[in-house]
Amino acid sequence: MEYFNEGHGIKVTGTGLDISQTLECGQCFRHEKTDGGYRLIAHSRLLNITQDEEGLSLYPCTAEEFETIWRNYFDLDGDYAAAQKFISERDSFAAEAVSLYPGLRFLNQEPFETLVSFIISQNNNIPRIKKIIGLIAEKYGGKRDGYCCFPTSDELTSADISELMACNTGFRARYIMDLVGKIASGDIVMNELSALDSSELKKKLLTILGVGEKVSDCVMLFGFGRREVFPVDTWVRQVMNKYFFPGNPQSDDYIRSFAAERFGPYAGYAQQVLFHHIRSIASNEAEINKKSKHYIK
DNA sequence: GCCCAGGTATAAA
């Protein structure tokens, strides 16, 4: 690790992380492409990130911020070599996904922001999700020099539905209000959630209006670091049926082979890499078949 | 105008 910009930036080498693969696999929403890198807002901070052969450059970032915040945020201590090896040995399609996105990492995001973000994500697309989250941050979050923090639950309790709707949340405004209401009333105590075991945590998340199977899975994965118990086959089925062979019963056996047990402690990672891979294929197909839309449903 | 988007609540079978 070395410093630049008179100690206001940090260069990190040997992480194996690819910033583009990591930020653009659909797990986070508060980043923008900049000239040669990304501008990310997390933990009430603005971070500029660039990457070259030597490694990642983070700015502004002190050594202390790197150790206390960003090392964990970028999951730099995760053993991805082990995960990739394990997954690749199970299935050739998964191996292909791993080989295409070797630098894809999980981000350890803030639980409340992750919850709200994935509530917003339902029946929505990523550019619009990002826009909505940005509007909410501008309206309710703390103002800093040149950016806005994602609001706390307290900062959102003062909101009303029509105000939230003005951020284009649509029917999800009611869900966000339900969440902050449950936090305000003590039904949900964010600080206590991380102490729950995954099954209890899931149960708790499902009590929130607008939080179902998919949203709770994403929140457990990206906001609570639960990466073991994932219905990989369910996710793969959903996305494969949609993009590849809809209604083809012969695909069922194949998809069933993606059951979570098969990927052991790396089910979450298998899910994420496969999901990203399948969507990338679909998006390429879409590009190729711009005129004929038969690739989909 | 119609279809879609990292789904879920709701009613009805």
Place this chain on the structure above:
DNA sequence: TTTATACATGGG
């Protein structure tokens, strides 16, 4: 328990 439909909104 499983299956249709509505839901807000903007882009293609």
